[in-house]
Structure formats: C-alpha cells, structure tokens
Amino acid sequence: DAGITQSPRHKVTETGTPVTLRCHQTENHRYMYWYRQDPGHGLRLIHYSYGVKDTDKGEVSDGYSVSRSKTEDFLLTLESATSSQTSVYFCACNSGVAPINEQFFGPGTRLTVL
C-alpha cells in the first residue's frame, strides 16, 4: 500500500459544473496517474505526472486537466462536467525511481454527472 487516498470518494454533480478530484500520497512517489474505469473499457489513462509541475496527457485527456504543485498531491479537474464523464476515477503511483514498476492504486472516486 503506497498510502494513497482520494477525495471525495463519491460525488454527484450536474452537467456544466466544475469538479476537482484529489489524490494524496504519503510515500514521496515521483510518478502519479489518473485513470477512469468504465465497463467494457478497463482502465484508461487520463493524465499522468512525472514530477512537480510536470504532467502529460494520456489516451482520454479531452475535457480534463491536472495539476501537481506538490509531490504528494495530484489534482484532476473537469472544467465543465458532462454525463460522459460519469465514471469511477482511480489515482495510482509508481513505487520506484524507474518508471517501469508496479503501480499502487487508490480506492477510487465514483463520480456521477446528472
């Protein structure tokens, strides 16, 4: 367990409202990731970070932005939520210095956009 927490754990919001999800880790991992999980699609990478203020896009980044101002926090923002963004969102961290290492996952945030 990499000491990863996500907040909130559940959220219901309305279309067009901004939403920010927070991922917090206590193990000083360099790499952090945001995924969404949808039935039939598995996990798809939204954005990832390889250091403070260093981020890059994943395969499903449209409609999402991220920020990482501190090593321990990685924020995911939906600027204007849409129903297609209803999903379960997982944060993950890499365990070691090398990028190819197992990822540790947070407990997830279930987001519903009405």
Add this chain to the structure above:
Amino acid sequence: AQSVTQPDIHITVSEGASLELRCNYSYGATPYLFWYVQSPGQGLQLLLKYFSGDTLVQGIKGFEAEFKRSQSSFNLRKPSVHWSDAAEYFCAVGTGNQFYFGTGTSLTVIP
C-alpha cells in the same frame, strides 16, 4: 501501438477447480507485464509482475503466471480456486511512463 487483450469477459469456476485467465499483448520490445485483482468497490491490487528472467512468476494468494514470448501471452493460473478469489482481474503492460490495461475478466466462483 501497445495493447492488451483479455478475451474472456467473464469466467465461472467451481471452488477447488483450477483457473486460467488469458492475456495477450502487443508490444514491440520486451514487455513489462502485470496482473492486478480488483474486489468490488476496491482499488486494484498487484498479484504479480514479470520484468525479465524466469518466465514463470509466482504471486500472492497462490497465483502464478507464465510469459510466453512466442505467443505474446501472459496467462494467469491458480491450481485451486477459493470463493474469495471472486473478483475482476486485469492484465497490464508497462512501457515508458505509461501502463496499458486489458478490459478485465470477471471471475465468479460457485460452491
């Protein structure tokens, strides 16, 4: 492009029976391969990983997986399934800074 295929969406096995979950990958170089398990409402937990060396790797909870380069496969096995193994299983390929996950296999265990 990298991809991971788990051809079985859902598998049902009897408790005590053996299990094999299939995973095929597409990647040009030597892959870094992982199996994760997800219990309902939970995050993903690493079962095992393959980076190099012995192609048969042992993991937690009695699981093992075999890397077969010629078949581009990394199948997960367990000789005797327990009711607590009921969960969703994901195969993943790690490359560069990114991981690519399969769509998952849901395992049901019947008494």
